[in-house]
Structure formats: structure tokens, C-alpha cells
Amino acid sequence: MSTTQIAPTSQRERLLGGLFRASLFVSLAIVILTLVWLIVSILIEGWPRLNQDVLFHFPSSNPEIAGAQSAIMGTIWVVGLTALITIPLGVGAALYLEEYADRDRWWNRLIELNIQNLAAVPSIVYGILGLAFFVRGFLGLGQTVLAAALTLSLLVLPIVIISSREAIRAVPDSIRQGALALGATQWQTIWRQVLPASIPGMATGSILALSRAIGEAAPLVLLGGLTFITFNPEGLDSAFTVLPIQIFNWISRPQEEFHVLAAAAIIVLLVLLVAMNAAAILLRNKYQRKW
Amino acid sequence: MTDPIIQRSGEGHDALADAAATVHGTPYAHPDAPQREQAALGEPVFKLRGVSVAYAGTPAVRDVDLDVHAHHITALIGPSGCGKSTVLRCLNRMNDLVADATVAGEVLYHGQDVYAPNVDPVEVRKLVGMVFQKPNPFPKSIYENIAFGPRVLGMKGSMDEIVERALRRAALWDEVKDRLKQSAYGMSGGQQQRLCIARALATDPDVILMDEPCSALDPISTARIEDLLLELRKSYAIVIVTHNMQQAARVSDRTAFFTVELDEGERHRTGRIVEFDATEKIFQNPADPRTEAYVTGKVG
Numbered sequence: 001m002s003t004t005q006i007a008p009t010s011q012r013e014r015l016l017g018g019l020f021r022a023s024l025f026v027s028l029a030i031v032i033l034t035l036v037w038l039i040v041s042i043l044i045e046g047w048p049r050l051n052q053d054v055l056f057h058f059p060s061s062n063p064e065i066a067g068a069q070s071a072i073m074g075t076i077w078v079v080g081l082t083a084l085i086t087i088p089l090g091v092g093a094a095l096y097l098e099e100y101a102d103r104d105r106w107w108n109r110l111i112e113l114n115i116q117n118l119a120a121v122p123s124i125v126y127g128i129l130g131l132a133f134f135v136r137g138f139l140g141l142g143q144t145v146l147a148a149a150l151t152l153s154l155l156v157l158p159i160v161i162i163s164s165r166e167a168i169r170a171v172p173d174s175i176r177q178g179a180l181a182l183g184a185t186q187w188q189t190i191w192r193q194v195l196p197a198s199i200p201g202m203a204t205g206s207i208l209a210l211s212r213a214i215g216e217a218a219p220l221v222l223l224g225g226l227t228f229i230t231f232n233p234e235g236l237d238s239a240f241t242v243l244p245i246q247i248f249n250w251i252s253r254p255q256e257e258f259h260v261l262a263a264a265a266i267i268v269l270l271v272l273l274v275a276m277n278a279a280a281i282l283l284r285n286k287y288q289r290k291w
Numbered sequence: 292m293t294d295p296i297i298q299r300s301g302e303g304h305d306a307l308a309d310a311a312a313t314v315h316g317t318p319y320a321h322p323d324a325p326q327r328e329q330a331a332l333g334e335p336v337f338k339l340r341g342v343s344v345a346y347a348g349t350p351a352v353r354d355v356d357l358d359v360h361a362h363h364i365t366a367l368i369g370p371s372g373c374g375k376s377t378v379l380r381c382l383n384r385m386n387d388l389v390a391d392a393t394v395a396g397e398v399l400y401h402g403q404d405v406y407a408p409n410v411d412p413v414e415v416r417k418l419v420g421m422v423f424q425k426p427n428p429f430p431k432s433i434y435e436n437i438a439f440g441p442r443v444l445g446m447k448g449s450m451d452e453i454v455e456r457a458l459r460r461a462a463l464w465d466e467v468k469d470r471l472k473q474s475a476y477g478m479s480g481g482q483q484q485r486l487c488i489a490r491a492l493a494t495d496p497d498v499i500l501m502d503e504p505c506s507a508l509d510p511i512s513t514a515r516i517e518d519l520l521l522e523l524r525k526s527y528a529i530v531i532v533t534h535n536m537q538q539a540a541r542v543s544d545r546t547a548f549f550t551v552e553l554d555e556g557e558r559h560r561t562g563r564i565v566e567f568d569a570t571e572k573i574f575q576n577p578a579d580p581r582t583e584a585y586v587t588g589k590v591g
């Protein structure tokens with residue numbers, strides 16, 4: 001005979017449930033605290049040195065007057081050029097794969113698979129590739145802004161393609177059909193309807209990809225960006241350095257003053273990254289569309 | 292069994308329908324039916340002969356003979372899966388967008404086969420407009436929604452006038468004239484659908500196809516679209532697919548009833564046309580018992 005009373009939850013079940021919840025919270029807390037501790041310690045260390053000297057002075061062997069001007073300008077040059085190369089290529093490739101490629105063809109599936117895999121290749125491998133093909137190799141560009149931008153482009157291109165494809169896929173088929181039914185060609189449909197509707201998503205993905213490029217040091221160290229540069233890039237064939245490399249350089253010096261300077265440069269880099277991510281989030285929220 | 296395709300009965304059909312109406316009463320008769328003048332059935336705009344469509348080798352609909360006339364509303368009715376939307380999408384070659392769709396038979400537009408190898412589907416769609424089941428305005432302003440078609444077709448003349456004319460013809464102008472620059476997504480579902488009709492009218496088509504245009508709308512919006520259809524009938528040939536039999540009876544001049552048949556092996560369900568005739572005849576005195584069972588609500 002079954003009882004008619006609702007049994008109370010057993011002590012053991014309640015304990016297990018509580019433990020599970022607590023362990024999840026601890027995992028989250030460890031992640032957050034590590035991040036906060038990192039940021040706070042950098043802020044404390046770098047704050048005294050965070051003045052306009054960091055932004056406007058060139059590197060120097062005297063840590064009192066040294067700054068990251070050439071590294072900041074180098075970063076702007078390299079990442080700006082990376083954006084110019086990656087966005088048209090990435091959007092074009094994504095449009096081809098989403099709108100034209102016949103998925104029943106093996107070569108299209110192979111390309112898709114490759115792009116997924118390329119996004120997971122370690123950045124140092126791209127550095128080796130850049131060194132072999134762009135710096136030396138048959139392009140022979142030397143240790144220049146252009147070689148660095150080409151290498152970073154290879155690195156972030158898969159991310160731009162994947163996020164652009166998602167943005168294109170989010171445009172419902174009813175829009176394409178509506179345009180085609182009016183007698184628009186496929187090209188007109190894509191150019192005037194699909195592309196404009198997916199631009200916010202593409203922009204968000206591209207900014208996030210570029211913010212990854214900004215933080216990359218490894219491939220550029222390999223390309224030869226690790227030098228003492230006391231001038232701003234003046235063109236595509238200029239020698240260059242970038243913020244992560246400058247930071248790396250300062251930290252590896254023995255004098256304590258350089259470590260403080262490195263912390264200040266890290267703050268500059270962080271502000272740049274947060275600003276880019278904020279822009280991406282704002283863009284997404286402003287243009288997010290429910291179909 | 293009788294021949295499933297009943298040829299139109301020519302000049303005698305009005306008299307027949309009237310006689311049928313007297314005998315059966317008029318459960319579905321159009322309110323304007325007695326006054327409504329049937330335009331003479333001239334050369335059809337579309338003439339389908341033996342049209343079969345298959346998706347990836349599986350037949351979806353077989354052996355369809357159908358005529359579409361100018362200044363007539365032709366309704367395609369029947370249960371789900373009977374291929375009526377598939378047939379509709381043959382008329383502007385929208386089936387081309389489905390991979391592995393094959394169309395056999397003749398789809399003649401003013402005598403010209405729209406599936407001939409030298410015919411560009413884009414050119415067909417310029418002449419044959421389409422309105423879809425769910426309103427699908429572009430994510431742009433009301434004005435830009437209308438202007439898109441004329442722009443891609445390179446139509447000459449003042450765009451403001453083209454937009455106004457299309458909106459007036461779709462009886463939408465007075466509701467939206469003060470907010471042409473606002474997003475079409477701020478409109479109600481019924482307004483969006485009339486915008487889609489206006490968008491189709493803006494390119495001056497010859498035929499308008501409608502694939503269950505009211506199935507996502509409330510009764511008031513539906514009534515407005517039906518009024519609009521009766522108005523547009525004066526200028527265009529209209530083909531409408533509908534699940535709503537009262538709607539077919541209210542607005543259409545000629546009705547084709549489709550049904551689903553199992554093939555010999557009972558593996559595929561294929562759509563067939565059962566009966567195609569004047570709407571009054573289909574609803575009041577159908578020749579085929581299957582049509583009668585369907586329109587009286589006994590099956591389907």
C-alpha cells in the first residue's frame with residue numbers, strides 16, 4: 001500500500017545537491033578571482049607610470065623617459081592593415097560558401113573542414129609560415145609591416161569566415177525568396193539584401209577576430225618584430241614593433257623600472273581590447289534583429 | 292471512374308452554376324456572385340499540360356493540366372501534400388531554387404515554354420510576381436521595400452511615383468504615407484502582407500501568384516486582402532493557393548481541386564489534379580465524388 005504523504009527530501013540528497021551547487025560556484029569564483037587579481041596587480045604596478053610618456057615617448061635604454069609610442073603606432077598599422085586584408089577576403093569566402101557552394105561537392109566540404117581546422121592551429125605555426133613565405137621565401141618582404149599584417153591575416157581569417165558565415169546564415173531564406181521572386185538576380189539579391197542584413201553580425205565577428213590579432217605576440221616575434229624601434233612605421237615596408245612584443249621586451253629586462261613600464265603598457269593594451277570588445281557588443285545589441 | 296480532369300464547360304458554365312445554386316442553395320456562393328461578370332475566357336495566360344514535378348526523383352505532383360486566364364482568380368485547393376504549392380512555384384520557376392527539383396511537361400506562358408533551355412528564370416519572375424505564406428518584408432523602410440523591385444529591374448520614371456502607385460493599388464497608401472521612411476517591421480502582419488502585395492505590384496507584373504497569403508493573418512486582415520484581390524483581378528491574372536475553402540469560394544472564379552494519391556507500391560504520396568472548373572461548379576455541383584467530399588468537409 002502506498003502512503004498518501006509526500007516524503008521529505010532525504011538528508012543525503014539535500015547534501016549532494018548543495019555540494020554540487022557549491023562546487024560550481026567555487027569554479028566560477030576561481031576564474032573570476034584570478035582575472036581580477038591579474039588586472040588589479042597590473043593596475044597597482046603600472047598606475048604610477050601610466051602617463052602620457054607611455055603614449056608619446058619612444059623606447060629608450062633609460063626607463064625614466066622610455067615610452068611605447070612606436071609600439072602603439074606599429075599595432076595600429078599592423079592591425080589596421082590586417083583588417084583591410086581580412087574583411088574583404090573573409091566576407092567574400094563566407095558569401096561563396098553560404099550562397100554559391102554546392103555542399104554535395106567534395107571540394108566544398110573539404111574547404112569547409114579546412115577552415116574549421118585552421119581556426120584551431122596554434123599561432124606560432126602561422127608565424128613559421130609567415131617567416132617562410134612572406135619574410136623570406138618567394139615574396140621576400142623582409143621584416144616589415146606588410147609581412148606582419150599578412151601573417152596575422154592568415155591567423156584571423158578562419159575566425160572572420162566562420163563568424164561571417166553565421167551572420168549570413170541568420171538571414172532567413174524568405175528574404176532571398178522575396179527578392180528573387182521580384183525578378184532580382186542572385187547577385188542583386190546577395191548584394192542588396194543578404195549582405196546589408198548580415199553586416200552587423202559580420203562587423204561583430206570581425207572586431208572580435210581583430211582583437212585577437214592585437215594581442216598576438218608569438219607569430220610576430222618569429223617574424224622579427226622583436227627589435228628596439230625608435231620610430232613609427234611610415235609605410236608597408238617599414239620595420240615595426242607592436243605592443244605585446246614591446247611588453248615582452250621590457251619584462252625580460254633586469255631593471256625593475258622596465259617592469260613597471262611594461263605594466264603601464266599592458267594597461268594601454270587592455271584598454272584597447274576592452275574598447276574593441278565593447279564596440280562589438282554595442283554593435284550587436286543595436287542591430288540585433290529578430291526575424 | 293471518370294476522367295479526373297474536367298475540361299471547362301465553355302459558355303454554358305454560368306447557366307450550369309446558376310442552376311446548381313438554385314438546387315443546392317448557396318452555402319459558399321460569393322456575395323457578389325449574381326452581379327459579377329465573368330470576363331470572357333480568351334487565350335489563357337498560363338497553360339499547363341502534363342506537368343509533373345519530382346524532388347530528388349520522388350514525384351510530388353503528376354500530370355497537371357491547368358489554364359490560368361487574365362482577369363480571373365484561379366484557386367488551387369486540396370489537402371496538405373497534394374502539390375498545389377509545387378504547381379504554383381512552377382509558374383515563376385521558384386522550384387529552381389530547390390536542389391534536385393525536376394519539372395516535366397509544358398508550362399506555357401502566352402504560348403512560350405517557361406522551362407525552355409533558353410529562358411532565364413529571372414526574366415520569368417519579372418513578369419510573374421509572387422506573395423508568400425508568411426509576410427516577408429525586407430528589413431528596410433516601407434519605401435525601400437517597394438523600391439527594391441523597380442530598382443533591380445531598372446524601371447524608368449520617378450521612384451516616388453512608382454512607390455505611391457504601388458501602395459495605392461494595394462490600398463495601403465493612406466495608412467503608411469506618413470511613415471514611408473520607417474521600418475516595415477513596425478507594421479502589423481496584415482499590413483506587412485499588403486506591403487508584400489504592393490511590392491509585387493510595383494514591378495508591373497502580368498500574373499500574381501499567392502501561396503496561402505492569409506494563413507498567418509487574422510480574419511479582418513484576411514477580409515481586406517480578399518477585397519484587394521477582387522480589385523486586382525481587374526488588372527491581373529491571379530493564382531492563389533489556399534487551405535481555406537470559403538476563401539476560394541469567396542474570391543476565385545475558377546478552382547482546381549488537388550488530392551493525394553498513393554502510388555502502386557504505396558511508397559510515395561503524389562499529388563494529382565481531380566477537377567478544374569468554374570468555382571461555383573466545384574463547390575455546388577462537383578463532377579467528382581472526391582471533390583464533393585472535400586468541399587463539403589467530409590474528408591481532408
